[in-house]
Structure formats: structure tokens, C-alpha cells
Amino acid sequence: MDLNQLVTTSGEWLRGSGPESDIVISSRVRLARNLAEFPFIGRAGQQDRTEIESILRDSIMQIQESGDLEYVNVNELKGIDRQFLVERQLISREHAESEGARGVAIARNEQISLMINEEDHLRIQVMHSGLDLISAWEQIDRIDSLLSDIVNFAYHPKFGFLTACPTNVGTGVRVSVMLHLPALVITRQIDKVFRSLQKISLAVRGLYGEGSQAMGDFYQISNQITLGKTEIDLVKQVGDIVPVLIDYERRARDFLVRESHENLHDKVARAYGILRTAQTISSEETMHLLSSVRMGVNLGLIDDLQIPLLNELFIHTQPAHLQKLRGIELDTADRNIERARYLRRHLNKNNGDESGKN
Amino acid sequence: MMKCQKCNKTATFHITELTKGKPEELHLCEDHARQYLTTQSDEEPAVTPSLAGVLAHQLAVGQTAEELARLDQRSCPVCGITFYEFRNQGRLGCPYDYVCFMAELEPLIVNIHGETDHVGKISARYPEGTEHRTQLVRLRREMKEAIDEEDYELASKLRDEIRKIEEPPKKK
Numbered sequence: 001m002d003l004n005q006l007v008t009t010s011g012e013w014l015r016g017s018g019p020e021s022d023i024v025i026s027s028r029v030r031l032a033r034n035l036a037e038f039p040f041i042g043r044a045g046q047q048d049r050t051e052i053e054s055i056l057r058d059s060i061m062q063i064q065e066s067g068d069l070e071y072v073n074v075n076e077l078k079g080i081d082r083q084f085l086v087e088r089q090l091i092s093r094e095h096a097e098s099e100g101a102r103g104v105a106i107a108r109n110e111q112i113s114l115m116i117n118e119e120d121h122l123r124i125q126v127m128h129s130g131l132d133l134i135s136a137w138e139q140i141d142r143i144d145s146l147l148s149d150i151v152n153f154a155y156h157p158k159f160g161f162l163t164a165c166p167t168n169v170g171t172g173v174r175v176s177v178m179l180h181l182p183a184l185v186i187t188r189q190i191d192k193v194f195r196s197l198q199k200i201s202l203a204v205r206g207l208y209g210e211g212s213q214a215m216g217d218f219y220q221i222s223n224q225i226t227l228g229k230t231e232i233d234l235v236k237q238v239g240d241i242v243p244v245l246i247d248y249e250r251r252a253r254d255f256l257v258r259e260s261h262e263n264l265h266d267k268v269a270r271a272y273g274i275l276r277t278a279q280t281i282s283s284e285e286t287m288h289l290l291s292s293v294r295m296g297v298n299l300g301l302i303d304d305l306q307i308p309l310l311n312e313l314f315i316h317t318q319p320a321h322l323q324k325l326r327g328i329e330l331d332t333a334d335r336n337i338e339r340a341r342y343l344r345r346h347l348n349k350n351n352g353d354e355s356g357k358n
Numbered sequence: 359m360m361k362c363q364k365c366n367k368t369a370t371f372h373i374t375e376l377t378k379g380k381p382e383e384l385h386l387c388e389d390h391a392r393q394y395l396t397t398q399s400d401e402e403p404a405v406t407p408s409l410a411g412v413l414a415h416q417l418a419v420g421q422t423a424e425e426l427a428r429l430d431q432r433s434c435p436v437c438g439i440t441f442y443e444f445r446n447q448g449r450l451g452c453p454y455d456y457v458c459f460m461a462e463l464e465p466l467i468v469n470i471h472g473e474t475d476h477v478g479k480i481s482a483r484y485p486e487g488t489e490h491r492t493q494l495v496r497l498r499r500e501m502k503e504a505i506d507e508e509d510y511e512l513a514s515k516l517r518d519e520i521r522k523i524e525e526p527p528k529k530k
Contacts, residue, residue: 034489036453037524039437043451045502119449122480141479148482152491153455159467160476162453166463167470169456171478201472222378228473 003072007324008299011088012110014311018130022298022307023246025178025218027100028089028127029136029235031144032120032163032172036154041117041163049101049117057087060105063146069105069112080329083320087157089127092116093208112143120163120172130290133239135176139232150337160227170227175238178207179245182217183252186267190219201225202241207287216287216314221245253299261357268296276347280336284341286317307345313346359422362387370422387488434458445471454492497523 014025019057034040035055038048050265057071074082074091082096090102095118102117115123124147126140147153160170168174184190201231207218221241225232256264271292272282296302315321317339321329326338360369367387430442439451441459450456456463467474497520504513 034453036488037494039452039495040450042447042449043437043439047502050499063420144479145482153481155458155481155488156453156476158475159456160478161481164449166450166467169467170471170473170476175479194510225471225473227471227476229468230478 002326003084006088006110008319009091010205011315012127012129012219014128014315016308016311018132020242020246021130022131023130023180023249024242025131025311026127026182027131027136028125028176028178028220029133029140030126030174030176031122031124031140032148032161032168032174032275033122033124034154034162034164035121036137036152038121041119041121042164042287044117046100052121053103053116054139055240056122057105059112059147059150060116062150063143068108069114070108071103071105073103075100080320084284084324086319087235089208089320090125092118094118095123102276107358114143119165120168131177131239131242133177133235137175137235141231154329167224168226171229171231171234173226173231174222174233175224175235176220177238177242178218179242179249180217180291180294181219181245181249182291183256184249185217186256187252187266189248193245197221197241200237200241202238209353215284216291218291253295257299264299265296265301268292268299268301272296272302272347275343277344278340280333281340281343282336283319283339285312285318286339290314290317309346313343317342360385362390364390429462432459436492436499438499452492452495454495494520494523 011024012336018024018027019094035052037066038044038052041049044052061069061071072085074085074095077085082091085091085104086093086096090106090110092115095102095104095115098118100114100117104116105114106112110232111127113127115125115127124140125144126136126143127138128136156162162173163169181190182302197204201224203222203224205220205222207215207220223238226234271289273292275286275289290310290313292308293302293305297305297307297310316325319335322335322339322342325342330338360366362369363385365387367389369385370388370391408431430440430445433440434455435452435458439455442464444450444455444459448457464474489530497516500512501516501520504510504516
């Protein structure tokens with residue numbers, strides 16, 4: 001697969017369409033599966049890993065669903081290309097950083113990715129833009145069924161699908177939605193919301209799986225339990241909470257608009273101003289400011305920007321994307337300069353202002 | 359008799375805390391153990407607690423040091439992983455571990471999931487040849503060990519056994 005073809009697009013999860021897409025960025029379902037005739041990855045030798053990769057790779061490329069799947073040998077990729085796939089959420093950080101035979105099959109529209117030799121032999125992921133969990137589940141269920149006709153997945157009648165870590169055993173399913181919740185962060189209600197989610201066994205993570213201080217106010221909500229419930233129940237458990245969170249976020253936005261309109265507008269306008277004029281800027285600051293601008297656009301405080309462009313900027317200003325777009329590897333300082341240049345060029349072109357081009 | 363590190367009562371809880379990969383032993387009485395374990399989970403609203411840590415906690419509670427030591431020695435006949443290794447890494451060695459460590463894993467699984475029985479999607483191919491596939495994991499390991507020990511006669515015998523079980527890759 002030519003990764004360079006992906007660079008200029010923004011990928012499925014930041015396409016910025018689908019139901020409730022001002023707040024719900026994407027819906028994702030993941031399945032963990034292992035081949036019954038091999039040890040789990042932790043105990044698998046080089047030979048095992050190579051065989052696992054070739055069996056799974058051949059099986060994946062046979063199934064109908066994968067008409068347009070392309071296989072990427074992650075072990076042979078350069079560091080920057082692995083990082084690039086992480087930024088696009090097509091492989092996990094662990095998969096990028098581990099060693100030995102491993103790879104990923106990716107659909108051209110980036111809705112499907114199948115990681116081989118991650119924590120489990122196979123991790124299937126289906127990601128749809130906006131709030132679209134049910135159809136994401138239906139799609140992954142089909143892929144899983146097609147694959148289980150070809151290979152033997154480790155399974156036990158009592159425990160269900162067997163995984164390297166007992167936290168994934170049973171269904172092996174992880175259902176998650178990525179939400180943009182800037183107003184809950186500003187009004188300091190986010191921690192309270194998360195604590196209540198944890199009480200009902202839902203996990204909260206940042207954009208790239210980090211802890212509480214989420215980049216760009218993006219949060220992933222997912223099920224913690226994988227055993228003792230059906231897949232559909234787990235999909236519903238996550239899906240049912242989303243309207244509640246959307247409602248909280250909208251109310252927090254209304255509150256900000258009503259009670260501190262000037263402050264809010266000021267924050268949004270300043271963020272926009274910095275992004276359009278900065279000469280050097282870090283990835284973290286960019287995410288933080290883009291988050292304010294994104295909310296500003298959704299609230300009608302900024303009217304010369306479109307959400308798809310903003311979503312694209314979120315991903316294109318990530319370190320590996322920036323370097324691939326530029327076509328050369330850059331150190332942190334040079335990346336910050338290039339990032340500022342990239343932002344100026346894209347945010348100023350609407351008003352025919354060419355000053356960003358220098 | 360070991361004393362609690364926080365008071366003079368007998369230590370009945372032996373907790374191995376794993377911070378940055380280094381095991382740290384804690385010996386506590388029941389009250390202090392409870393206090394220790396509960397404050398831990400309060401302080402960190404558990405965004406993603408290290409799984410190895412959670413496992414270590416859950417397994418250590420309610421077991422004496424001797425019981426734990428004996429349990430740690432047990433190993434899976436198929437992949438060879440010891441229970442101690444699992445506790446340390448938080449990852450199992452092969453599918454058969456769920457069978458051979460079932461008694462130990464069940465309370466842990468209840469702790470994580472609140473349930474012990476799968477009710478979701480059923481594997482289309484189970485139980486077709488499950489036994490054989492488990493055998494394969496064991497035979498491949500034994501073959502590798504034989505090669506490492508340069509016992510090629512045994513290795514080739516094992517290879518033949520593996521070939522016999524291995525079906526040609528099915529294509530539908």
C-alpha cells in the first residue's frame with residue numbers, strides 16, 4: 001500500500017460527517033481473536049509469529065469483504081510511517097512500537113483495519129464517521145464470521161473467545177465512540193462525567209489512548225466488560241450513553257453562550273488568531289487551539305471555516321503527517337515552524353490573504 | 359509470623375506491587391490491606407490502571423504467602439508459562455491456560471467482568487478438533503526445545519507428529 005496516497009486525505013474517522021458529527025467524531029468496534037493452534041504473542045517465538053502472520057494474512061486476503069484491503073508489513077516500515085499509521089488510528093501505539101513479524105491489512109477507505117500480531121494474534125477494527133455503532137458492529141461481525149470459516153479461533157464454551165489478557169475474554173469486543181467535549185472541559189464538568197461513566201463500567205481515554213488530559217478535548221468512551229453480555233448489549237451499553245453525553249455537552253455550550261458569551265467568543269477568536277499568525281507552534285498547542293476553533297465554528301462564532309477543513313488540520317498537523325506532507329524528516333523545532341506555516345497557509349486562504357505563504 | 363508493616367497485627371495479606379516493572383512486596387494486616395487497596399483505587403480514578411497491577415492485587419488478596427508461592431510454581435503443560443509469569447506480565451501464554459488455570463482465573467474474571475460465562479457470539483467451528491490444536495501448541499514448543507538442545511532425532515519425530523495433526527490450510 002502506498003501510504004503517501006493516504007497522506008493528503010483526512011481518513012474515515014475525521015471525515016466530519018455522519019449523525020451528530022459536531023460532537024461524535026467516530027464510532028469504532030474492535031474484536032480480539034487468536035489462532036487456536038499457536039501460543040499467545042507473549043509466548044510465541046519468531047517462527048510462531050511468522051507463521052501466524054502468514055496464515056492470517058492469507059486468510060484475510062481471501063475473504064470477500066476485503067475486496068479492497070491492502071496489506072502493510074509493519075515490521076519493515078520506517079519509524080515515521082508506523083507513527084503515521086498510529087496518528088490515523090489504523091494501528092495501535094503498541095503495535096507500532098513492538099518488534100518482530102507483524103502487519104496490518106487496511107481498507108482503502110480506512111474503515112477496516114486488521115492488525116496481526118498485536119497483543120492478540122488478530123485485532124479487527126471497523127471505524128465509521130459520526131455516531132454509527134450498529135452498522136460498524138454488523139460489518140465487523142460479517143468479517144469475523146467469514147474469517148472463522150477459514151481459520152480456527154481459540155474458543156472455550158464457558159469463556160468464549162480466548163484472549164491473551166483476561167480483560168478481553170468472552171466476546172473480545174471493544175465498542176467505542178470518540179467525542180469532542182470542549183464545553184464540558186471549560187465548565188470543569190468533565191471529571192464528574194467520567195466518574196459517573198466509570199461507575200457504569202465504561203472506560204474513558206484520550207484521543208490516542210492517553211489518560212485524563214486529553215489532546216484537543218477528544219475523548220473515547222468504551223466498554224470495560226467483555227464477558228457475560230452479548231455483543232449487541234455491549235454496543236447498546238456504549239450507544240445508549242452517547243445521547244446523554246451529547247446533551248450534557250450541548251447544555252454546557254448553551255450555558256457558555258448565555259452566561260459568558262464575550263469570554264467564549266474571545267477565547268475562540270484568540271485561538272483562531274494564534275493559529276492564523278503563529279510562526280512556531282507545538283502539536284499540543286495546535287490541538288488545544290483547534291479544539292476551541294472547532295467549537296466556535298459549531299456555535300456559529302466563526303463563519304468562514306468548514307468542519308472538514310478543521311478535522312483535516314487536526315490530523316495533518318500531527319508530527320508524522322506533517323513530515324510526510326513536507327516530504328522530509330524534521331526535528332521538533334523545525335516541525336513547529338513547519339506546522340505554523342501549514343496552519344497559516346490553510347487558515348488564511350479563505351480570505352484571499354496570501355501572507356501565510358511566506 | 360510476619361508482622362503488618364503498618365501496625366503490630368499479623369500480616370495476612372501479601373501484596374506484590376509492580377511499579378515500573380520492579381516488584382515491591384507489601385505485608386499488611388487485613389485492615390491496612392483494605393485501606394491500602396481502597397485508597398489506591400480512589401486516588402487514581404482508574405483511567406487505565408496497569409492491568410498487571412490489578413491482577414497482582416486481586417490475586418494476592420486472601421491468599422497466604424505459602425499458597426501464593428505454591429500457585430506461582432504451577433505451569434501450563436502446553437505452553438510452559440508459570441502462574442508467576444502470568445501474574446507479572448498480565449498476559450496468558452496460550453488458549454489452554456484458561457483450562458489449566460481455570461480455578462485461579464475464575465475469581466479474577468469475576469472481578470473484571472462480574473460474570474464467568476460467555477453469552478455472546480458462538481464460534482462456528484468449535485469444538486471441531488480443539489484437542490488437536492491444543493496438542494499442536496505443546497508439540498511445537500517441544501520441538502523447539504529439542505532443536506535448542508540439538509536432539510534432532512526427537513525433533514524430527516515431533517515434526518512428523520505435528521504434520522500429522524496439521525490439516526492442509528482449508529480454502530472455502
